[in-house]
Amino acid sequence: MNVFESILLALDAVRSQKLRSGLTLLSIGIGVFGIISATSIMGAFQLAVNGQLADLGENSLLIQRTPSINFGTNWAKMRRRKNITYQQAKEFRDRVSTTSLIAISNTAPGYIIKAGQESSNPDVSLIGIDDLYTVVNAVSISSGRSITEAEVNTSRPVAIIGQDIVTALFPNIDPIGQLITIKSQKFVVIGVLQPKGGVLGQSQDNRVLIPITVFNKYYTWEWDASVDIAVKALNKQMLPVTLDESTGIMRSLRSVKPWQENNFEIDTNDALTGQFSGFTTALLVVAWISGLGALVAAGIGIMNMMLVSVKERTREIGVRKALGARKRWIVRQFLIESIALCQLGGLTGMIGGIAISWGITMLLRSFNMPTITYVFPTGTVVFSVVICTLIGIGFGLYPAWRAANLDPIEALRYE
Amino acid sequence: MSKAIIDIEHLVKRYEMGDEEVYALRDVSLTIGDNEYVAIMGPSGSGKSTLMNILGCLDTPTSGKYLFNGANVAEMDDDDLASIRNREIGFVFQTFNLLPRATSLKNVELPLVYAGVSAEERTRRASEALARVQLADRMSHKPNELSGGQRQRVAIARAIVTAPCIILADEPTGNLDTKTGQDIMSLFSDLWKAGNTVILVTHEEDVAQHARRIIRLRDGKIESDTQNHHA
Numbered sequence: 192m193n194v195f196e197s198i199l200l201a202l203d204a205v206r207s208q209k210l211r212s213g214l215t216l217l218s219i220g221i222g223v224f225g226i227i228s229a230t231s232i233m234g235a236f237q238l239a240v241n242g243q244l245a246d247l248g249e250n251s252l253l254i255q256r257t258p259s260i261n262f263g264t265n266w267a268k269m270r271r272r273k274n275i276t277y278q279q280a281k282e283f284r285d286r287v288s289t290t291s292l293i294a295i296s297n298t299a300p301g302y303i304i305k306a307g308q309e310s311s312n313p314d315v316s317l318i319g320i321d322d323l324y325t326v327v328n329a330v331s332i333s334s335g336r337s338i339t340e341a342e343v344n345t346s347r348p349v350a351i352i353g354q355d356i357v358t359a360l361f362p363n364i365d366p367i368g369q370l371i372t373i374k375s376q377k378f379v380v381i382g383v384l385q386p387k388g389g390v391l392g393q394s395q396d397n398r399v400l401i402p403i404t405v406f407n408k409y410y411t412w413e414w415d416a417s418v419d420i421a422v423k424a425l426n427k428q429m430l431p432v433t434l435d436e437s438t439g440i441m442r443s444l445r446s447v448k449p450w451q452e453n454n455f456e457i458d459t460n461d462a463l464t465g466q467f468s469g470f471t472t473a474l475l476v477v478a479w480i481s482g483l484g485a486l487v488a489a490g491i492g493i494m495n496m497m498l499v500s501v502k503e504r505t506r507e508i509g510v511r512k513a514l515g516a517r518k519r520w521i522v523r524q525f526l527i528e529s530i531a532l533c534q535l536g537g538l539t540g541m542i543g544g545i546a547i548s549w550g551i552t553m554l555l556r557s558f559n560m561p562t563i564t565y566v567f568p569t570g571t572v573v574f575s576v577v578i579c580t581l582i583g584i585g586f587g588l589y590p591a592w593r594a595a596n597l598d599p600i601e602a603l604r605y606e
Numbered sequence: 607m608s609k610a611i612i613d614i615e616h617l618v619k620r621y622e623m624g625d626e627e628v629y630a631l632r633d634v635s636l637t638i639g640d641n642e643y644v645a646i647m648g649p650s651g652s653g654k655s656t657l658m659n660i661l662g663c664l665d666t667p668t669s670g671k672y673l674f675n676g677a678n679v680a681e682m683d684d685d686d687l688a689s690i691r692n693r694e695i696g697f698v699f700q701t702f703n704l705l706p707r708a709t710s711l712k713n714v715e716l717p718l719v720y721a722g723v724s725a726e727e728r729t730r731r732a733s734e735a736l737a738r739v740q741l742a743d744r745m746s747h748k749p750n751e752l753s754g755g756q757r758q759r760v761a762i763a764r765a766i767v768t769a770p771c772i773i774l775a776d777e778p779t780g781n782l783d784t785k786t787g788q789d790i791m792s793l794f795s796d797l798w799k800a801g802n803t804v805i806l807v808t809h810e811e812d813v814a815q816h817a818r819r820i821i822r823l824r825d826g827k828i829e830s831d832t833q834n835h836h837a
Contacts, residue, residue, distance in 0.1 A: 203707065510703040513664060514764070515692020515720040517685050599664045603703065 197527035205532065208496070212532070215492035219536025219582070220543060222485035223575045227544030227568055228551075229478030233471045234566035235552045250424045251327065252434055254283075254441060255456045256417040272454050274417035277407055279444055283420060286440045289433045292423035294327035295403060296320045299410050304352070304399055305372040306360040315356065316398040317373065319406020319418075327423045330400075335367045335382030338402050346404040351382035354396035373399065376409050434459060486578060489536065490586035497529050497590035501597075508594050509602025521595040522588075529587025530580050537579035541572060610673075611771050611803055612638040612661060617670035619656050619826075630656035631667070632826040638772075638805065643798040645806040645817035645834075653826040655776070658807045662695055662774045663687045675771060692720050696765025700777035702757045704749040704764075710736060711745040714764045721768060735763040739793060755786035762793060772803045779813055791816045 205212040257269045280295040287293060297319045304311040318324075322340040325332065332351065342349055350371060357366050366380045378401060386396050403418070424433040434457070441447075441455055458466075501508070508521060545567070552565040619631040630653045638644055648654040659665040660672065663679055666687075672679040674690060682690070691697075696717075704713045714732035723731070736745055739759040749757050758778060765773050775794065779787030795816060798804045806817055814820050815836055822829040 506703065507705060510699075510705070511716070511720075512688065513662070513691060513697050513703075514717045515688050517688045517720070520720065600659050603664075603699070 201528040201531035216536035218489035220540035223540030224544040225482035228548040230571040231548040231568040252422040254420040294324040311359040319403035331385035333385040350378040351400040354386040490582040494586040501594040505605040512599035518595040522591040525591035530583030533579040533583035613673040615671040620668040643818040645814035648823035652823040694771040696770040698775035700780040735767040
């Protein structure tokens with residue numbers, strides 16, 4: 192039997208019963224939609240987080256006023272937290288004894304960098320750093336040099352620029368020694384960052400590093416004056432020790448009473464990954480269970496549709512049997528039809544799911560998660576096709592079996 | 607007499623209706639040879655439909671022997687029966703039973719699809735069969751674009767496309783006007799003259815008169831079996 196002909200028959204069945212088939216296809220669509228959108232949105236988050244964590248490194252701690260990624264946190268409480276001031280961070284750095292690799296930094300997004308007539312994209316991340324930043328965060332300089340302790344202490348107007356900025360401003364000349372302007376302040380380029388490439392389109396090269404002292408002077412406001420502290424333990428074994436020491440020092444610096452909880456975030460790579468994947472896993476489980484539930488409901492709908500289709504085409508089945516169609520050919524014809532119906536619904540859900548999750552990713556990106564990137568859920572798409580096929584077979588088998596076992600004489604007589 | 611295609615001995619078909627046992631056929635014996643033109647007649651309830659269903663391998667007898675080309679049909683499974691229907695029997699129904707969404711050509715190709723014939727060969731043979739029933743110019747028409755007589759001729763083309771041993775027609779003119787009915791009957795005569803074996807099932811005397819042999823059934827038994835010299 193011709194597969195193509197069976198697919199046409201399936202489309203015919205959809206056309207002749209628009210409402211009923213519409214609703215059935217919709218429920219398959221919703222199931223697939225739920226699974227696809229949840230999986231790909233979570234995938235995008237996961238990638239965004241992993242991108243940040245990769246910067247941190249596995250022996251490192253990150254101390255921040257508020258968590259860099261959070262879901263369901265108490266925002267009111269977060270807002271009441273006092274800034275980690277540069278002064279406080281320096282004191283912290285001086286007191287830590289288990290490691291000397293401590294870098295203080297602060298980031299502000301959305302700057303335009305200019306040089307002469309040329310200007311960069313308006314989305315450059317400006318990062319205020321100290322002399323240890325490149326070491327602690329494993330940032331490589333491809334030409335020129337990093338910022339020195341003296342330059343930080345004396346607030347020198349020097350800058351290290353990313354490859355994207357080089358391409359935009361200095362396509363044909365050596366950028367080292369050139370002047371750039373960031374919001375009316377002039378800086379001398381002293382280094383160029385090693386091109387890192389993007390994590391799926393999100394460029395890591397679109398940043399400019401300047402001394403944190405300069406950053407604090409011109410590019411912070413009170414609401415984002417809180418700095419980040421990256422602490423690199425000597426090795427993996429020392430990480431818990433450094434974590435304990437850092438927590439203690441921060442609590443004392445920020446006057447946290449023994450019965451109070453931390454008023455800052457201190458996270459290791461593992462802790463961040465753990466927190467995050469716990470959350471995403473829970474969400475995924477919910478999405479999958481409801482998605483699969485919708486798919487089972489849809490399967491029952493498909494079965495009903497197929498039973499009606501078998502009944503409506505009783506005579507046709509009789510004719511086919513009289514002309515020599517074997518049972519398994521009739522079964523195959525109806526199975527192909529039911530699989531085609533499921534795939535049609537699945538396709539609708541897939542397109543919807545991909546569109547919605549892409550939209551949400553782009554929305555988050557334009558608001559507060561610049562590092563998020565859309566992840567095309569290839570695995571889930573494949574899974575959806577497979578599950579739609581299985582549903583088509585599982586719920587189409589009984590109607591198909593009924594059709595194949597019709598008595599040809601009765602079927603031919605059917606009006 | 608030529609070689610027997612159908613050889614039936616002591617055929618019985620019994621139905622159970624609730625507690626009652628109903629005999630549709632009681633001890634029917636009959637032989638039909640190659641290139642015969644037979645009409646099976648009888649009033650409703652005579653068992654002629656049951657006999658036709660058994661002859662057409664759509665049904666199996668309760669007891670008795672049915673040899674089709676020497677093979678015992680009573681012992682066959684569903685797939686064997688499907689295969690005999692496909693290759694050896696061409697059905698023509700009162701209500702045509704064409705697939706409404708398929709063109710004439712596709713309808714005629716259908717038995718060849720089940721016979722596993724390649725697409726190219728199918729189209730060639732189906733076109734030939736349609737040409738034999740004078741419908742070469744209606745190949746891409748769907749049933750609802752054809753007259754009743756044309757539909758029945760498509761059905762006849764579908765019946766002969768596999769070059770079957772017998773053509774089994776069940777009241778083939780029942781849904782047609784007299785003139786069209788006569789056209790269809792002369793088409794059957796032509797097929798018979800060309801060497802086909804034709805079995806008609808009808809309750810209409812003038813339709814039966816086209817056949818060369820008339821078998822009359824009554825109450826599940828053969829009442830008479832005569833050669834028809836009028837035709």
